[in-house]
Amino acid sequence: MGMRIAHISDTHVTEGNAYKSYAYDLIAGEINRHHFDLVVHTGDVTNEGLREEYERAEWELKKIKKPLVVVPGNHDVRNVGYELFEEFIGPLNGVYEFRNGVLIWVDSTIPDLSDGRIGRHKFRWLKRKLEEYSEKPIKIVAAHHHLVPLPNTGRERNVLFNAGDVLDLLLRHDVTLYLCGHKHVPNVYRVENLVVDNAGCASCRKTRRGDVNSYNIVEVEGDRVRVTVRRVTGEETAREHKPLKPRLFIPGGKRIARIVHLADMRVSEGLYFRGEVLERAIRLINEKLKPDVVVNSGNIVDVGIERNFERALEFWDTVGAEKLLVPGSRDMTYLGHELFKEYFGESEVTSLGDFTFIPVLTPQYENEVGAVGRFGQRKLREELENAEGKRVVFMHHNVVPIPGSRERGFLEDAGDVLKLLTENNTELVLTGHGGNAFAVRVEDTVVVNAGSVSWELHRNTFGNSFNVIDVYPDMVVVFEVQALWGSRRLLGMWRLANGQKSYKGEAPIKNGLWPKGGV
Amino acid sequence: MTRNLIGVSPDETVKRACELMLEFGIGSLVVVENGRVVGFFTKTDVIRHVVVPGRPNTTPVRDVMTRELITVSASTPIKDVLDVMVKRGIKHVLVEENGEVVGIFTLTDLLTASRRKLRTAIAAE
Numbered sequence: 001m002g003m004r005i006a007h008i009s010d011t012h013v014t015e016g017n018a019y020k021s022y023a024y025d026l027i028a029g030e031i032n033r034h035h036f037d038l039v040v041h042t043g044d045v046t047n048e049g050l051r052e053e054y055e056r057a058e059w060e061l062k063k064i065k066k067p068l069v070v071v072p073g074n075h076d077v078r079n080v081g082y083e084l085f086e087e088f089i090g091p092l093n094g095v096y097e098f099r100n101g102v103l104i105w106v107d108s109t110i111p112d113l114s115d116g117r118i119g120r121h122k123f124r125w126l127k128r129k130l131e132e133y134s135e136k137p138i139k140i141v142a143a144h145h146h147l148v149p150l151p152n153t154g155r156e157r158n159v160l161f162n163a164g165d166v167l168d169l170l171l172r173h174d175v176t177l178y179l180c181g182h183k184h185v186p187n188v189y190r191v192e193n194l195v196v197d198n199a200g201c202a203s204c205r206k207t208r209r210g211d212v213n214s215y216n217i218v219e220v221e222g223d224r225v226r227v228t229v230r231r232v233t234g235e236e237t238a239r240e241h242k243p244l245k246p247r248l249f250i251p252g253g254k255r256i257a258r259i260v261h262l263a264d265m266r267v268s269e270g271l272y273f274r275g276e277v278l279e280r281a282i283r284l285i286n287e288k289l290k291p292d293v294v295v296n297s298g299n300i301v302d303v304g305i306e307r308n309f310e311r312a313l314e315f316w317d318t319v320g321a322e323k324l325l326v327p328g329s330r331d332m333t334y335l336g337h338e339l340f341k342e343y344f345g346e347s348e349v350t351s352l353g354d355f356t357f358i359p360v361l362t363p364q365y366e367n368e369v370g371a372v373g374r375f376g377q378r379k380l381r382e383e384l385e386n387a388e389g390k391r392v393v394f395m396h397h398n399v400v401p402i403p404g405s406r407e408r409g410f411l412e413d414a415g416d417v418l419k420l421l422t423e424n425n426t427e428l429v430l431t432g433h434g435g436n437a438f439a440v441r442v443e444d445t446v447v448v449n450a451g452s453v454s455w456e457l458h459r460n461t462f463g464n465s466f467n468v469i470d471v472y473p474d475m476v477v478v479f480e481v482q483a484l485w486g487s488r489r490l491l492g493m494w495r496l497a498n499g500q501k502s503y504k505g506e507a508p509i510k511n512g513l514w515p516k517g518g519v
Numbered sequence: 520m521t522r523n524l525i526g527v528s529p530d531e532t533v534k535r536a537c538e539l540m541l542e543f544g545i546g547s548l549v550v551v552e553n554g555r556v557v558g559f560f561t562k563t564d565v566i567r568h569v570v571v572p573g574r575p576n577t578t579p580v581r582d583v584m585t586r587e588l589i590t591v592s593a594s595t596p597i598k599d600v601l602d603v604m605v606k607r608g609i610k611h612v613l614v615e616e617n618g619e620v621v622g623i624f625t626l627t628d629l630l631t632a633s634r635r636k637l638r639t640a641i642a643a644e
Contacts, residue, residue, distance in 0.1 A: 134594045174522075248551055250526045251539060470542075477543065488544055489627070493523050 002221035003098060003138060006031045006039045006066070009181025009215075010201035012075065013057040014047035017205060021060075023213040023232055024203035028063045030230075031215075037098065039066045040105075042181040042199055043073025043144030045089060049081020054088040061089070069096050069105055073144040073182065074116065074158070077109040093122065095129060101138025101176070101220070104129045108143040114158040116145030116182075118166055126166075130173040138220050141170060142179040147196050148400055148442065149409070151419035152209050153183045156409035163401035164438070170194055171440070176243075177218065177225055186214050186229040189422070191400075191442050193243035195225045249493055253473040257355060259392070260291040260321070262466035263432020264452035266330060267312035268302035271456075277464050278315055278454035281483040286320045288486065289468060293352055294321050297432025297450050298328025298363070298396035300344070304336020309343045316344070324350055324357050328396035328432065329370060332363040349383055356387035360395035362411060370397035370433075371412045377420055384424040390471070393421060394430040400447050402434035404459040410434075421445050427496065428469070428476065435459040437467060437480040437491060444497035446476050453483050462489065520593070520614050520622040526551035529558065529581035533569050536560055536580050547611045549620065550584045556620040558584035561611060590615040593622070600624055 008027060012018045031039055045061070046053035061068065070089050072082060085092060092107040106126050108116040118126065126141070133139060145160040147167055160166060170178060171192050178196045185208050186200035200214040201207060217228040228238040262281070266273055285291060300316070301308035316323065326347045327340045347359035360380055362370035372380065372395075384391055397411035399418045410433055411417060421429055422443040429447045435458035437451035451465045452458035464483035469476065478491040527536045527548045536548055540562065550558035560580055568583035569576065590613045591600050604612055604626075614622040 247523045248526050248549070248554075248556075249523060250528065250551055251542075255542070479544065489631070490521065490523065490543075493525075 002219060003038070003101060004036050005179075005218040005220075006036045007042065007179050007197060007199045007216040007218050008039065008202040009042040009144075009199035010044040010073065010184055010204050011041070011057070011060070012044055012047040012201070012204035012206075013060055014050075014053050015056070016047065018047045020203045020205055020213065024060060025063070026232055027202050027213070027215050028060075032063075032065050036066050038096070038103070039064050039068045040103065040142055040179055041068065041070040042142055042179050043071045043109075044075040044181065044201075044204070045070060045073065045085075046076050046081065047204075049076050049078040049084065051084060054081070054084045058088045067096075069094070069103060069142065071105045071142050071144055072107050072109055074109050074114045077111050080111065082107075082109070082111065093125065095133075097133075100136065101140065102133040102136045103140040103142060104133070105142040108145045108160055116143070116158070116160040118143065118160065118162060123162070123165065123169070127169060127173075130169070130175070134173065137223070138177075139173065139175045140177045140179060141175050144180060145182050146180050146198055147178055148189055148191060149411075149414035149418050150183050150185050150187050150198060151415045152185050153415050154208070155412050156414045157412075158182065159407050159409045160401075161406050161408070163407045164403040164405055164434070164436075167191065167401055167440075168403040168438075176220065176223075179218070184208055185211070186216060188216075188227045188229070188239045189442055190241045191440055195227065195241050197227050200229070247493075249475060249495070251472055251475065255470050255472055257293075257353065257471040258289065258291040259430075259469040259471070260285050260289060260294045260466060261297065261394075261430050261432075261448060261450050261469055262294070262453040263297035263328065263396070263450035264299045264435060264455045264458070265296070265312060265315065266299050266302040266452070266455035267315060268308050270302055273302060274454045274456055274464060277483050281453055281464075281466060282315065282318050284481070284483075284486050285466075286318070289481070291321050291468070293357070294319050294323050295357070295392070295394050295430055296323070296325035297394055297430055298326050299330040299432065299455070300325065300328070300340075301336070302330055302455070304331055304334040304339055306335070306339060309336075309339045313343045322352060324359065324394065326359045326361060326395055327363050329363040329368050332365050337365055349387070351388065354389035356389055356391050358383045358387060358391060358393045360393055360417075362395045362397040369408075369410055369412055372417050373413065377413070377416060380417075381420055381424070384420075384426060390427045391424075392428045392430065393426055396432055398431045398433045398449050399429065400438070400440055400442060400449070402436050402438050402449055402459075404436045405434040418442065425497065430469075437462070437465055439467075439478045439491035441492070441494050446478070446492075446494050448478050448491070451480065467491065520624040520628055522622040524549050524556075524620070524623060526556075527560065527580055528552065529579065529584065531580050532577045533565060533574075533580060533583060534576040537565060537576070546625070547623070549613070549623070550580055556588065556613070558586050559588055559611075559613065560584045588613055588620070590620065591624070592616070597629070601629070
């Protein structure tokens with residue numbers, strides 16, 4: 001028995017210009033005329049959280065003659081609107097059970113801020129609820145704020161501060177669907193088996209890129225999730241996802257490539273740089289792991305001064321394999337923008353065997369926030385389209401939120417970059433920001449973040465680490481390796497999707513690099 | 520638990536199965552035939568059924584795998600899972616949902632879970 005949900009968001013009810021009542025009436029009318037088991041409104045019911053707006057919103061919401069769950073948004077909690085929300089609309093957090101599933105909604109707002117947070121009490125409450133309903137085949141979580149960066153929103157901002165932890169929690173509990181709104185852009189991503197469904201705005205004037213108002217139709221049938229974005233013009237676009245359960249891997253052929261991926265060496269004379277750990281890690285890489293290539297996602301030095309670069313180069317020179325690197329934000333401090341080039345050269349597209357490694361420069365001078373930029377995105381698109389074989393994009397800043405770190409939108413155009421990478425079915429994306437290892441598949445693209453290899457101020461319970469990425473003819477396996485002890489743990493494994501550039505198993509081996517034996 | 524299961528065909532040799540365990544840094548494999556888990560193969564099986572009896576490493580996995588699968592439900596509390604593991608003397612236990620094997624729980628998962636202070640469900644992947 002399936003479940004059909006009308007997902008609306010960002011109505012922004014007000015007496016002012018922001019609210020388009022005719023768009024709301026049109027959508028409410030459609031919802032009433034068609035079969036829906038449930039309607040979910042993912043927040044920003046009102047524009048400023050004012051009493052008169054809530055009074056009108058209460059009346060407007062009554063036009064929907066179906067079971068309705070309403071989640072608070074950042075606009076609803078302005079002017080202490082969270083108290084009015086409970087008075088006029090309903091509870092800020094709650095659970096709605098249906099035949100074979102459950103919807104848990106959680107307040108992700110922070111009074112008077114546009115950013116979001118599922119704070120420690122609510123996070124624990126959500127975790128408890130997910131454990132309580134773990135037997136339900138369909139598990140839906142709804143909150144206002146987006147979970148992964150969205151395209152066409154301009155700057156990546158007003159994010160959920162603990163998006164990484166929330167994403168990790170939802171994945172661990174096998175949540176089917178995350179419903180959200182906030183950025184006024186409809187979008188659907190599959191992150192592992194989780195469908196992240198962003199609704200556009202139902203009746204706010206502020207649409208993006210000249211788009212029109214819309215809502216999403218979500219159909220969950222068995223283990224399939226189908227999301228249709230329905231615009232008020234009647235135009236529809238649909239995506240269907242079917243999860244892979246159980247995730248059984250039967251490795252077929254021999255390993256075709258081993259990539260060591262590291263970040264945050266942060267070489268310096270400071271207290272937090274662990275030179276001995278870095279030495280051990282390099283020895284482990286050279287003597288035991290024997291990779292085909294070592295990719296460094298930046299922050300080679302802690303601050304961009306000459307003696308740090310000199311020492312970093314000494315370390316880097318001891319790595320025996322082919323080496324590729326991009327600068328991180330720390331490398332671009334002080335004289336770093338000159339010294340990086342002087343010591344490590346320009347990062348260039350490199351073909352190795354049947355792989356093309358594409359560097360993306362994200363750091364900005366003296367700024368922790370990175371950007372690819374519109375020119376950079378165009379260049380990346382061309383490089384992805386022209387690349388031969390499997391494409392590995394490597395950069396410093398993360399494009400998915402990292403567990404254990406406070407997300408602030410560290411790559412200002414992360415939404416557009418992530419879309420570009422996934423639309424092009426990029427096989428592998430390597431990043432190294434946030435001080436924690438994480439690997440996840442978004443659509444068909446495997447995104448891997450490296451923890452800190454030798455910087456004490458990391459966020460990883462496993463300690464300093466780096467990643468080993470083993471590529472097989474039809475699958476990718478990512479391990480995290482403890483930098484000091486060499487123990488490893490699995491971060492994830494994925495089959496390569498059909499749309500991706502296949503490995504030509506008998507392609508000529510260039511430079512004698514691929515494949516190389518040994519574990 | 521780990522929801523990613525690494526499998527081997529029952530017709531593969533014990534040598535190939537051991538290579539996989541070494542390569543993936545794991546101590547057990549599920550044995551898969553026609554998309555279904557039909558057996559379980561661990562390092563202990565290698566010692567007990569291959570090395571000690573003096574069988575060649577070309578022996579098919581089918582001949583030495585454990586056919587009787589010990590499983591727990593995905594919602595079983597950790598203490599009950601540990602109880603099963605202690606009483607049956609095993610280090611790996613398969614996790615099932617709706618009659619289908621969907622994951623594996625090992626002592627390594629327990630260590631990770633303790634670190635994460637997970638108290639109730641075996642949710643660590």
